[in-house]
Amino acid sequence: MSPATTPLPAPVAAPASKGGKRSLMSSLMDATALLRSSSFKEDSYVAAALPASELRALADLKALVATHPDPISIWGVPLNPHSPPPGAANDDADERADVVLLKFLRARDFRARDAHAMLLRCAAWRAEFGADAVVDEELGFKELEGVVAYMHGWDRDGHPVCYNAYGVFKDRAMYERAFGDGDRLARFLRWRVQVMERGVRALTLRPRGVNAIIQVTDLRDMPKRELRAASNQILSLFQDNYPEMVARKVFINVPWYFSVLFSMVSPFLTERTKSKFVIAREGNVAETLYKFIRPELVPVQYGGLSRAGELENGPPKPASEFTIKGGEKVFLEIDGIEAGATITWDLVVGGWDLEYGAEYVPAADGSYTLCVEKARTVPATTADADAGPLHNAFTAREAGRMVLSIDNSGSRKRKVAAYRYFVRKPSA
Template sequence: MESASPISKYQPLHFQQDDDCASPKPSAPHIKKSLVNTLMEAAALRSPSFKEDTYFISHLKHSEKKALSDFKHSLASSSASAAAASMWGIPLLSDAGDDRADVVLLKFLRARDFKVGDALHMLEKCLGWRKEFGADDVVEEDLGFKELEGVVAYMNGFDRQGHPVCYNAYGVFKDREMYERIFGDDEKLQRFLRWRVQVLERGIKLLHFKPGGVNSIIQVTDLKDMPKRELRAASNHILSLFQDNYPEMVARKIFINVPWYFSVLYSMFSPFLTQRTKSKFVISKEGNVAETLYKFIRPEYVPVQYGGLSRPSDLHNGPPKPASEFTVKGGEKVNIQIEGIEGGATITWDIVVGGWELEYSVEFVPNAESSYTIAVEKPRRIAAGEEAVHNSFKSPEAGKLVLSVDNTASRKRKVAAYRYLVRKSSTI
């Protein structure tokens, strides 16, 4: 029998995998400071981590409870249309004391630092905009942007706390023809803005609007290849629309593939952002995308193009099969064993390493001493940017499958994830 390759780290796994195992906390690698690194450090010093509100009335300060009571009274005394208004299907004033309404009203109060007059003005303007824009009906419209769905802005899965995640990527607009087709004139721009609001409204439909529930989304914005100058008008419109009409709807804003010019964008938008908004920012430079996203989102919900295991078709079939996470240190080789495989069984697996740039191979090792190891996937180097591997193998006899990732040629630690399914052979 041929022996398996030597390993420097061994992770034996049996047929029952632990889907809830967590990756060890990564240690920060030593890197030379750049403008982006300096900006990230400055942002961290400037903006303490955001703590999401629970929306329990009992958790409010006395002054905040009074502000909420005054807000309701002011709303009831305002115009008849405002007093009878609803938002996202929730009546804002109800004799039954609907706690969903409290969640909505508290969002407007927090956006205006519990200043009742300012919050009421913001709410009234928002109600007027929603009526004029037709925001309640936009979800059902066909706006003709099929080519942008799942590419430019889309909802995909949930984070570790259950928040829906919205991805934004505007790099496709570096193509001039694409840019002109979408943003060529003001009418096209307005239609795009309507589509972008549609994406957000679909995400909001996934929220609970209940104290202690999931009441906001996560936004991931990919800055790779984004034509900043051309998209400045659209970006300003989107920022204005969302800040004015969707207060406290985003729990965290994650910027990935951050280029050197992010400081220019940040300085441009910073004066329009509150300190509370800035505290929600997470900034990740190019090359650290998977490691950043895994901190907040499980790999089975991270899109394959960002180092995860989620493909567009996956979420149509219900919740995805959980993945197990692991870390490959620099200079290390990791072997993952899938044991207890019976003869005739079919093993299907997915595996991904953030940033790849390492060697990957798969072997089947039979239990019988007289049998030989089978090279299921011969050793090959997988480049950065390649998506997750998805493959299957039918075992000729009882044995184990060994997935190997060899990072011995690199000093950089990488995050990784895998999952598998074993189907026993059917007998007649």
């Protein structure tokens, strides 16, 4: 028996109250406005869209690579005529090779010889490191999977998303298990490359395909000094061997001092680099991530609806998004519920700190409204609230509608929210 759903209703909202004075944090975030530039445009890999100078550089690099007597292959893409892909058409092989070569060219400002040297170093490193086989290795970091660095879902444009959160290493015992000596650090770096390789395998590496990932880095509780050696080595590895693999970098839970740091380094960054950066302060995570990632694909710990392991069964049911202004009370009505049907719903509000309740209103005159969830205050995002969205189910004894109430009248802050529901009709 498959679930049946009714159309998602539009929220009914009350008027919003006016906002208050701007905080110091808001002022500091304005100093980094350039780093959240809306002018971001992902690089094209379509030959017809490239200027003549870049096409010449690409031809020069292809000529340099073709001089090598031995096959060169990076990320499973053969780059010279000596290594055609098994069973693939030459045009397809050439297009994929062009995408990879353009990544190295962009990393070296289209200087063909410099890009060629970088490419050879990358190929040598991959052979020595065993990068092609690392995806299938068991490296002993089960407790870090889905916590520290992991691929999870995709953004609104189809880019795979990699999440990074190193706050767990503020625990000294956890830190020692990962970085306690040189061998452990080397194994951790290998594990981090493994995560990156999984992200690369999710790319098409074709001119009109998805050719880069989105990177989300959580700065909450990150022990900066202790992780300096590891973070420097990770950054160096990725810069040298995964050029142009990140389409956008989103920093979340950014403390005020990082905001000041970003504003200080901003003049030294290229406009192209700055256009890839997005910065979200603490308490503004869900609103920022929803701009790029649908809420049913955002992990629950960041204000989304996606639980660990959920995506293994295929794409999730889409959620409806809405905003709640300061001073508003929103009612979500789910109509057309039959007698005997069971309705299940998930609801999440970025930042919470408002009241929520649910009631069932029968369609028949004279029937009593049933309180399904008594109105209660849901606290702001804390360790307790990080457990995930509100989830409940109700079986109707008579036809009617479910009404969810979200009351933000006690706050002046606008909040993003999302919900989804399933209605399972009664069996015959």
